[in-house]
Amino acid sequence: MEKQTNDANRILFFSFLIIFSISFTHCSDKCEETYSFVYYEPFYSTSAELKAAVSLVDPKPLSDIGRIYFKDGILFINETGKGIHIIDNRNPSNPTPLRFLNIPGNYDLSIRGNTLYADSYVDLVVLDISDLTKIKEVNRIERLFNNYTTMGMLVSSEKGILTDWKKVETVSVNQTECNAFYQPWGGLFIDSGIAMRADMASSFNAKTAFAPGGGSQTGIGGSMARFTIQGDFLYGLDGANLDVVDVSQQTQPAAKSEVALSWDAETLFPHKNNLFVGTRSGMYILDLQTPTHPTIISQYSHVRSCDPVIVEGDYAYVTLRSGSLCEGFTNQLEVIDISNLKSPLLVKTYPMTNPHGLGIDQGTLFICDGADGLKAYDASDIQKISDNLLAHYKNINAVDVIPFDQIAMVIGKDGLYQYDYSDIKNIKLISQLPIINQ
């Protein structure tokens, strides 16, 4: 009898417990969403802080390299957004790092005489390089560049210049209804101090930079450059505009004018009294008869792509490449007859893999064909350039090249390579400085 009572109690207890737990806890799904996302907070610097940051320090390994510039046996290699590596290249088979010049927000440079002009975010910095061991800032044109806003480089009168974006990681945990699976935003991400929304990328005009120079007092830049010195004037692409700076007084530059050009302008190349502008939609030829007010003579259009341009003789050489920023699907070399500057005429196209920078020296054409390496052609017959491949180095991811005095100085994604082309039938690698990612 007692056992039956115990059993009945036990049944009642467990029945109640299970029914209770089923009834009072809803048989529906519960969701916990954990978001781990990154955003970037703007970081501003004052002009005084930027000035104070310009300094000369001991050489350091190449890293994140951008533009290159060569003058009087010295190689100047830009480290994107950080400054300039100074390398003694008088013996190309043994390039020797000398110093590193800290310039915050620097993306390119140009040199006239003993004066180096470099961008520092919105400023143009003027440095005396007469003694490479004691480089010092001698002047500065503040806020010369206005179009950094397209890169997120805002200038606030209260906070200063937006110089960086600090990465902030956040984690949030939410209890949600399980049908609330929604699409998060794609994100705005920045590195090396430059940022933009993804939807702004197509209108982005990249960094103000410097280009190959003309005139005995200047050096030579790569084909990807966006600044150049021609005569007494420095020309720099500043977003959709071309800034003109009088550098006749080397240490006392004066901003002269700002000429509206094209929102997709990318590179500058001076030739005689003209300026060749590579844009993503074509090539502009500018007349520099009135140096302070360049005028457009003609425009050669092509499909949308990235396209540095170089000129030798009556021909301009343009490489078109595809890519996320460049858009398009075209990868080729175009040879354009510019004997009539008012009517440039396409002569020949050659398919390439993913051509970036290019250079030419007395008919020897060097093309940095991206992952397909460096290619050297005899371009004396423009109808048969592809038939006259002199050398093909596949072991580098070539980006830009300066061919000068029988030495091709090539910037690759993994370092600086130098080739001796004194014998064009036997072009050989003579030195390499590797990039060390820090």
Added chain:
Amino acid sequence: MSRLHLIVILIICSLTSRAQELGVDSVKKSKIAYYFQVQSGAIIGCNSCRGSEEIGFSGATIHGVKFGQKLRVGGGIGLDSYSYWNTVPVFGSINYDLIGKKKSALFIEANVGDALLSRRKPIYEEYGYKDSKGGMMYSYGLGYKFKYDQMRISLGVGRKTQMITYYYEYPTLVWRNGTMVAGDPSQKIVKTEINRLMIWMAVGWK
């Protein structure tokens, strides 16, 4: 696992442990025997509960050892069909007769394990979907069983909970060296607890 569910399962386990002690005499009296059962039923509940209840299939087979007359301990494998997923739970099972005679008994049962996952419908494979994984499964219930010769037929009602985790990644872009490249992706992890009322019928041996 919510506190209430944990309490229920712990009580069932502690009770059956105590039953194990109490059942020593029984074990002495009778041999330890193999038992198995095959069960199928319905799992009833809702995803967001904004619509109607959803009814899915649940099936399993459990094999184990019967201690004495009342306690069964074993392991099982099953197949559960939810709105968007099929899961294959592998679990441990404990079953105890609260009251009963030879012919029939009222019993409690608890199962705990882990489940593999397979997709039924692609609804959650939206933008950014990367992966999904099954997780812990636990259930408990109350049932009635009766014997027919060596066969055992049982009916039960209970609650089943299944954890599923979804992983999402959303690409971002970084402006680096003049080119837009892929940056650190944002991530979303959704841990879903699927709770269902479970009704089942089982046919077993012993």
